[in-house]
Amino acid sequence: MTSAPTRPVLSSSPAVAATTAPDGAAAAPAVPPAMLLRELAFGAACAGAVRAAASLKLADALDEQPATAEELAVRLDVPAVPLERLLRALVCYEVFAATGDGRFRHTPLSRLLRTDEPGSLRDIALWCTEPWTWQSWSRLDDAVRTGRSVFADAFGKEFFQYLHDDAPDSAALFNRAMTQSSRQSAQDLADFLDLAGIATAADIGGGQGQALAALMERHPGLHGTLLDLPKVVEHADPRLLPGGPLADRARLVPGDCRVAIPVQADLYLVKNILEWDDESTRRTLRNLRQVARPGARVVIVENLVDDSPSMRFTTAMDLLLLLNVGGAKHTLGSLTALIEESGLLLKAVAPVNAYLHAFTCAVP
Numbered sequence: 308m309t310s311a312p313t314r315p316v317l318s319s320s321p322a323v324a325a326t327t328a329p330d331g332a333a334a335a336p337a338v339p340p341a342m343l344l345r346e347l348a349f350g351a352a353c354a355g356a357v358r359a360a361a362s363l364k365l366a367d368a369l370d371e372q373p374a375t376a377e378e379l380a381v382r383l384d385v386p387a388v389p390l391e392r393l394l395r396a397l398v399c400y401e402v403f404a405a406t407g408d409g410r411f412r413h414t415p416l417s418r419l420l421r422t423d424e425p426g427s428l429r430d431i432a433l434w435c436t437e438p439w440t441w442q443s444w445s446r447l448d449d450a451v452r453t454g455r456s457v458f459a460d461a462f463g464k465e466f467f468q469y470l471h472d473d474a475p476d477s478a479a480l481f482n483r484a485m486t487q488s489s490r491q492s493a494q495d496l497a498d499f500l501d502l503a504g505i506a507t508a509a510d511i512g513g514g515q516g517q518a519l520a521a522l523m524e525r526h527p528g529l530h531g532t533l534l535d536l537p538k539v540v541e542h543a544d545p546r547l548l549p550g551g552p553l554a555d556r557a558r559l560v561p562g563d564c565r566v567a568i569p570v571q572a573d574l575y576l577v578k579n580i581l582e583w584d585d586e587s588t589r590r591t592l593r594n595l596r597q598v599a600r601p602g603a604r605v606v607i608v609e610n611l612v613d614d615s616p617s618m619r620f621t622t623a624m625d626l627l628l629l630l631n632v633g634g635a636k637h638t639l640g641s642l643t644a645l646i647e648e649s650g651l652l653l654k655a656v657a658p659v660n661a662y663l664h665a666f667t668c669a670v671p
């Protein structure tokens with residue numbers, strides 16, 4: 308479980324009671340429940356401020372030298388007063404820090420919004436706060452009442468259909484955000500997987516193919532197949548596309564894994580896709596079970612909602628999945644049950660990194 312972050316509070320406020328650490332040292336003042344709940348209810352202000360910083364490329368405008376709001380405003384071509392108000396809000400969340408002499412400097416969090424930062428989260432921050440998310444969150448009570456997605460009611464069509472038909476910029480951002488996220492977990496997954504005896508690997512719903520490309524780079528004899536929706540495969544990682552360094556060992560298969568998985572491989576990766584409705588998961592696992600030859604390995608990788616160092620992050624993702632696609636992040640029990648129902652033999656469950664678990668299965 309995570310604990311509440313420490314943050315600046317008005318120490319002069321009579322309502323703010325100081326707490327004492329077990330060793331007797333003065334600890335951070337406690338925030339009274341009534342203020343804490345107000346802050347929680349204003350969570351949109353935090354998400355909005357992070358989105359504005361990402362969208363304005365505020366982090367790129369600041370280098371290692373602290374700068375005033377006026378200097379940053381000139382660099383961004385925006386008025387200084389509202390920019391300073393935005394910075395002041397962000398400082399409350401440790402995204403940027405105030406130097407005390409009217410200037411602002413980077414923090415580890417603000418650096419992650421830079422476009423040139425290795426491990427940048429800018430696209431992910433934008434994706435998590437896209438315009439359609441705000442409408443979806445406001446209907447969470449409906450989703451809880453019905454247990455179903457609110458997306459079609461709000462936007463007239465299913466989520467991915469809407470993205471591809473009506474919000475191409477958002478669809479492109481989704482692909483970039485997935486790529487950013489996959490790039491970071493791809494190396495962890497490559498470290499985790501033992502590919503002894505594996506000549507061919509297929510990534511089902513593999514996005515643009517970051518994980519597959521990382522595996523193929525790590526194992527020069529490995530042949531890889533990427534299966535994803537046609538519009539995603541079209542924009543696959545350049546390493547896998549014709550002319551790319553891995554192209555002669557790569558196969559790109561546009562398709563819908565709920566309809567068919569026309570791919571033979573020794574190892575099937577299924578990462579972060581079995582989080583939609585259970586029927587889609589059943590169909591995907593059934594298709595895999597039908598096509599995979601006995602002895603093949605299936606590795607399903609997911610964030611678990613009952614075992615994560617960041618329950619705030621995982622539960623937020625879980626609720627967003629409910630809103631958008633009627634999906635859910637799994638518990639250990641719920642994913643195990645669906646795997647067993649499909650006829651795959653679950654051999655092991657192990658952490659890949661701090662937020663992902665791998666369910667390694669054998670095809671009987």
Ligand SMILES: C[S@@+](CC[C@H](N)C(=O)[O-])C[C@H]1O[C@@H](n2cnc3c(N)ncnc32)[C@H](O)[C@@H]1O
Pocket residue numbers: 485486488489511512513514515534535536539562563564565577578579580
């Ligand atoms: C959350 S992303 C995960 C991508 C990648 N596996 C990863 O971990 O980075 C879900 C992926 O599933 C793909 N997807 C959604 N519906 C699909 C379907 N019916 N058939 C194949 N892929 C699908 C999406 O295009 C997207 O790339």
